[in-house]
Amino acid sequence: MDYRQTIANKYSVRDYKDKTIDAKTAKEIRDYARTCPKLVEDIAVDIRFMDYDMVYRQLDGFAGYKGIMINAPHYAILLSEKKDHYIENAGYVGEGICLKANELGVASCWITFEDSKTVIHKLNLVTDKEVVGIIALGYGKKARKITTGAVATGGNYTQADMKKKSAGGAGRLPLQKIVYIDQWGQEADVDTLTERALYDPMDYARRAPSTLNRQPWRFLIDGSKIILTVRDDEETNEYEEQIDAGIAMLYFEGVIEQSLCQIQWKLEPVEKDYGIPEEYKVVASCEV
Ligand SMILES: Cc1cc2nc3c(=O)[nH]c(=O)nc-3n(C[C@H](O)[C@H](O)[C@H](O)COP(=O)(O)O)c2cc1C
Structure with missing residues (x-):
């Protein structure tokens, strides 16, 4: 993956088209998730891809800033075994998936939540792992203009x-x-x-x-x-x-x-x- 280019074009999307990701792209994202780089190699991670109807209503009022769930056609639910640094590892793995998705033209946004057990219960997941991430995935409604970040000028730079x-x-x-x-x-x-x-x-x-x-x-x-x-x-x-x-x-x-x-x-x-x-x-x- 070309990290520079992908990072430069990426931003969080909260407003999605009512359109599912095409099968080929969805497979590429799933395949990437299965083998993607980890921060801690020996932590087992299981990533479940779920659709709107299985997630949105179940988590609305519970996940997202102030309980405002993001309405997206798909979600990646990250499950991890509990080991030292498993949450940092989840950030690393989850964002890797977001970058891969972005490279393939698919937008994303992390969704915060309070408690793994409630997510497992609400989504009816069968797992011995902990929920460590929820990510919305889909096609964004509109493109954001990439603007200039604030960096003070250094000596030799115009x-x-x-x-x-x-x-x-x-x-x-x-x-x-x-x-x-x-x-x-x-x-x-x-x-x-x-x-x-x-x-x-x-x-x-x-x-x-x-x-x-x-x-x-x-x-x-x-x-x-x-x-x-x-x-x-x-x-x-x-x-x-x-x-x-x-x-x-x-x-x-x-x-x-x-x-x-x-x-x-x-x-x-x-x-x-x-x-x-x-x-x-x-x-x-x-x-x-
Ligand atoms: C761990 C994490 C949790 C987040 N949770 C939410 C959320 O629940 N709802 C939301 O709208 N955005 C959420 N975001 C997105 C951030 O608000 C966003 O990344 C930040 O404002 C920077 O904007 P950008 O990604 O468009 O550059 C989350 C981001 C991270 C990394």
């Missing part, structure tokens, strides 16, 4: 260069507010990121979708080490934070592997003291 570089990052924080170098709060500048071939991977990670568009991730660069932290706040729960983290890891990894090198996320705390504030938690780190 405004036009920056516009080109940041196209697609609509409604996102500027890169400098998300990426720090050496110490917490020390904002990364575009030239340094470009010299280290990290501009693109960071700029695309910045475009990751997140619950309520909170953009809770901050990246810290320490030499060749990249550390991902995620904010813990009252607007969202731990599940949503972990899904958001998994998605950001996929975006960063997908893009850096296309341009620079393979990476392996280590899902554990880091030793060094970077002055990370209390409300941020280290999720993972990797070497580039």
Whole structure:
């Protein structure tokens, strides 16, 4: 998959045409879901594709922001065995499916929910796994205009260069507010990121979708080490934070592997003291 292009064109769709996905495309998405990359290889995941009539009314009032369920022709229900980091893994896997769908012209949107047991019960699922994700799928009613994201200009870049570089990052924080170098709060500048071939991977990670568009991730660069932290706040729960983290890891990894090198996320705390504030938690780190 061409991560750059797919990420650049992707956005959440809440308004779907009353039209089912054609059989060939649906099969491609299902086949991808069966074999798609995982963040943690040995976590068993089971993805069920269900149609509007089996899901919408059952979950309306229960799933979605304030219980507002998204009305879509299809849904992917992600089920996972419960193991360390299974929610981050679900974010990574689920968003992989959204990107694949997007590549095939199919729009998507994550739908939040409170409790796995209720979803299993309401959807009549027979499973020994936990529900870890609900994703709406279908053809969007209208195309959104991709607008320029906010990135402050770096030394050697003209405004036009920056516009080109940041196209697609609509409604996102500027890169400098998300990426720090050496110490917490020390904002990364575009030239340094470009010299280290990290501009693109960071700029695309910045475009990751997140619950309520909170953009809770901050990246810290320490030499060749990249550390991902995620904010813990009252607007969202731990599940949503972990899904958001998994998605950001996929975006960063997908893009850096296309341009620079393979990476392996280590899902554990880091030793060094970077002055990370209390409300941020280290999720993972990797070497580039
Ligand atoms: C874990 C997660 C849960 C979400 N839940 C909902 C939801 O219940 N309803 C909704 O309309 N959008 C939901 N979204 C979509 C986000 O609001 C959206 O990704 C964000 O506002 C950024 O917009 P964009 O994806 O169009 O760039 C969710 C996104 C994530 C990652």
